[in-house]
Amino acid sequence: MNYDVIIIGAGPGGIFSAYELSKLAPNLKIAVFEAGNPLNKRKCPIDGKKIKSCIECKTCSIMSGFGGAGAFSDGKYNITNDFGGTLYEYIGKQQAIELMKYVDEINMQYGGSGTKLYSTAGSKFKKVCIQNDLHLLDASVRHLGTDINYIVLENIYNYLCDKVDFFFNSHVDKIKYENDVYTISAKNQEYTSGKCIISVGRSGSKWMESICKEMNIPTQSNRVDIGVRVELPAEVFSHLTDELYESKIVYRTQKYGDKVRTFCMNPRGEVVNENTNGIITVNGHSYEDPAKQTNNTNFALLVAKHFSEPFKYSNSYGESIARLSNMLGGGVIVQRFGDLIRGQRSNKNRIEESFVTPTLNATPGDLSLVLPKRILDGIIEMIYALDKIAPGTANDDTLLYGVEVKFYNMEVKVNENLETKYKGLYIIGDGSGITHSLSHASASGVFVARQIAENN
Ligand SMILES: Cc1cc2nc3c(=O)[nH]c(=O)nc-3n(C[C@H](O)[C@H](O)[C@H](O)COP(=O)(O)OP(=O)(O)OC[C@H]3O[C@@H](n4cnc5c(N)ncnc54)[C@H](O)[C@@H]3O)c2cc1C
Secondary structure, three states: OEEEEEEEOOOHHHHHHHHHHHHHOOOOOEEEEOOOOOHHHOOOOOOOOOOOOOOOOOOOOOOOOOOHHHOOOOOEEEEOOOOOEOOHHHHOHHHHHHHHHHHHHHHHHHHHOOOEEEEOOOOOHHHHHHHOOOEEOOOEEEEOHHHHHHHHHHHHHHHHOOOOEEEOOOOEEEEEEEOOEEEEEEOOEEEEEEEEEEOOOOOOHHHHHHHHHHHOOOEEOOEEEEEEEEEEEHHHHHHHHHHHOOOOEEEEOOOOOOEEEEEEEEOOOEEEEEEEOOEEEEEEEOOOOHHHOOOEEEEEEEEEEEOOOOOOOHHHHHHHHHHHHHHHHOOOEEEEHHHHHOOOOOOHHHHHHOOOOOOOOOEEOOHHHOOOHHHHHHHHHHHHHHHHHOOOOOOOOOEEEEEEEEEOOOEEOOOOOOEOOOOOEEEOHHHHOOEOOHHHHHHHHHHHHHHHHHOO
16 A cells, blocks of 8 residues: 555654644645554553553553553643753754644644643742752643543544544554655555654654664664652642642752752642553653542652763663562552651551552552662652752652653654655654653654645
């Protein structure tokens, strides 16, 4: 079957490529190949009762399927160049922001209108943070919430489904390039196209690496972020979350000079498992609908680990630490901050007697047996620093789930058009290593679609 454009991966990057192409170049024949299920068939079997922990499905419904890793996410679209990726290094800061704003407009048109756009601009917390040696990063954040995010995806799919050929449960195995034609194989069938957009996200990182090796596309990787997810009563952070929703706060530790940051803050949210290539780590999300909200707020505290030559396997380093927690706890471990400080493991009784009720069924344990000392020391220092602007953060009952790992895909060598050395082969979204967020991944999809449409 012949197409003009083949898109691999139906996460935000792939979806926004397809959307923009269908608007600007309706004459083009477009196919989207997705390893996972359609949106309505995506269901994680963990119900907290019969199935309490990950059973390692063939494709993980949290990470794969229409909507990509973001489908059941908190739907926080951060409009900023300060974090979430380095797209601006390729396409310029102004264009990157314009594209993120455009993505926000589309999300509003397809069901997101009425959701709140928060901003750090003019916030009094900037000063409060600096006074306590903490640094609040600038951003506008649209919080769709897990529920509205789903509706937006559903509406975009309904718009796209008669304009684009979708192939679900169709993992692309191989890509060949010959005489300006890309041939991809999925489910033992071959399909061809003149242009190919790869947007395989984090779950496709290993596959992406193998394709780059086969096609001799240069890559580099040297970073992994490791830490814990903190869960505490929503009141502790409500003065910040009510005004900013999410605050990205960075702290430089006194002991080692490492940077620790807050990440993915979910007011009144839930802590969830995440499965990346069979390794269970932790994440979080929250709903826009007050009826589905909890009494807790969660956020990650991450320490960035950059490695220098000759070590190249930063993700494997993160995986090994996550595996250790999986080995000790059979999945994610939870520990009270007070227990960690006193050097004792948390057990079922201590968690049950705690004033904070965990939203994730994790195994009580000891994170100091899992996390390297340098990382753990950084996290503890940051918790005490945050306690100054949000008193109660360092309470005994604050829960720490481990481990949270932010894997970075290796950065693929592409030019300022996000095109590889092969003409018409674009690598975008988190799979390129250039973006790490919904808004940046979506913006990169719009960016390449506009170029393809322009040269059509
Ligand atoms: C629980 C959770 C919560 C999150 N919350 C937020 C948030 O609030 N805000 C934010 O900015 N970011 C959040 N993120 C991160 C965000 O989801 C990603 O940055 C974003 O989805 C990246 O988009 P993408 O299109 O590049 O990749 P993905 O969304 O990862 O999509 C890639 C798709 O490609 C498919 N695929 C992979 N390999 C192949 C192959 N060989 N053939 C066919 N298909 C393939 C995968 O199945 C997947 O569906 C969250 C992530 C998770 C897991």
